[in-house]
Amino acid sequence: MRDTHNDTRGYICNDQHNPHQYDTISDQHNNKTNTNNTDTNTYTNINTSINTNANTDTNVNSDAGLNVGTDSNSDSGLSQEEISHLNEMAPELRDALLRLRKNIRIRQREKEQAAEARELNRLMGIKTPEDAAEEQRLLNLRRAMDEQERQNREAVRRKFLCNSGMEEAGIPLAFRTATMEAVSRRGIPEALEYPRMRICDYLSGIDKCCKSGTGLILTGPCGTLKTTFACSIMLEAFAHGIEARFELVMSMLDRLVMLEKANREEYSRTMHKLCTVPLLVLDDLGAEGHHADFVRSKLEQIVFQRHANNRALIITTNLSPQKLAGLYSGRIMDRLRERCLVLEHNCGSLRAKNVFSITA
Known part of the structure; x- marks a missing residue:
């Protein structure tokens, strides 16, 4: 029997006597080792590329202010549900x-x-x-608005500073020349000097008074220049380009009741005018007596609307403030007290003494 051990030794010995064969085996082993190293380097490069791409995606998300897929998104302004929805999107859509x-x-x-x-x-x-351009734009806008207001005021002056305009505004014929200068030239009783002085103050600031809705209540006996002073305020308003209207309370209420039944469209236009005209004179308030509630409601509507929209109201009456409070509701009187200065004309009738004639 052949000795396997000896064969093995012989094989080894034979290898020693054949060095070229050994070198071939070694070369094959080295080639396999190099191939493995190449595969390892390739795998490392792939991992590096993946990490680089991952870092790039993280930077994109970080630049966008949102770390999709993380639990900390306090700066993103999105809820976890919204972030989860983003993670489910296609990468291109999410990146966009x-x-x-x-x-x-x-x-x-x-x-x-x-x-x-x-x-x-x-x-x-x-x-x-940019600031200079904006400043110039605002300046041009302000100039255009001022020019428009100037034109509107001039149109009011042309329309109402004449007989036909005054008639349209409701000023009685006897009071169409009753400017404060004309009244003062004819002389004012000493008892009416204080009301005259306060009315002059009102006239000097009539623009401001009309814009703020400030008014006057002129009280006193008959013939004490209450209507005359009220009309002088209207004429001064026209001179400043401010539209005004004169209404005798009794006639106004009767006309409103009639229009409401006969012509609703005209009634609405009249009520709108009474509520919105910049200056309204209500002459002889209280002389209408105890009308039905639905008639009084017209007066309440006018007072309420004018008070709410800062519209000036001039009232003349023969009643004292206490009697007015007994005749009209507290809602009317409370609004009148807030906006109107009360001026009492404590003197006798100038008509009876024939000491004042506005038409003379």
């Missing part, structure tokens, strides 16, 4: 949304920085071209 969010935030920051720069320039007294 993130880029859009980033652009929006960039524009917001740019606007904030521009606002801060404008405020800083304003504090330092520096005007940028």
Whole structure:
């Protein structure tokens, strides 16, 4: 029997006597080792590429202000449900949304920085071209508005500072020349000097009074220049380009009741005019007596609307404030007290003494 051990030794011995065969085996082993190293390097490069791509995606998400797939999204402004929905989207759509969010935030920051720069320039007294253009635009707008108001006032003056205009405004014929200058030239009783002085103050600031809805209540006996003073206020308003209307309360209420039954459209136009005209004179309030509630409601509506919209009201009456309070509801009187200055004309009738004639 052949000795296997000896054969093995012989084989080894034979290898030793054949060095080329050994070198071939070694070369094959080295080639396999190099191949494994190449595969390892390739795997490492792939991993590096994947990590690089992952870092790129993270940077994109970070630049967009949103870390999709993380639990900490306090700066994203999105709920976890919305973030989960983003994670379910296709990568291209998600990236597009993130880029859009980033652009929006960039524009917001740019606007904030521009606002801060404008405020800083304003504090330092520096005007940028944009500020100068905006200032010029506002200046042109203000000039256009002033010009429009000037034209409107001029139209009011042309319309009402004549007999036909005064008739349309309701001024009685006897009072169409009753300017304060004309009244003062004819002389004012000493008892009426204080009311005259306060009315002159009102006339000097008539623009401001009409814009704020400030009015007057002139009380006193018959013939004490209450209607004369009221008409002088209207004429001064016309001179300033402010529209005004004169209404005798008894006639006004009767006309409204009639129009409401006969012509609703004309009734609505009349009520709108009474409620919105910048200056309204109600002459002889209280002389209408105890009308039915639905008639009084017309007067309440006018007073309420004018009070709510800052429209000036001039009232003349023969009744004292206490008697007016007994005749009209507390809702009317409360509004009149708030907006109207009460001026009492404590003197006798000037008509009886024939000491004053506005038409003379």
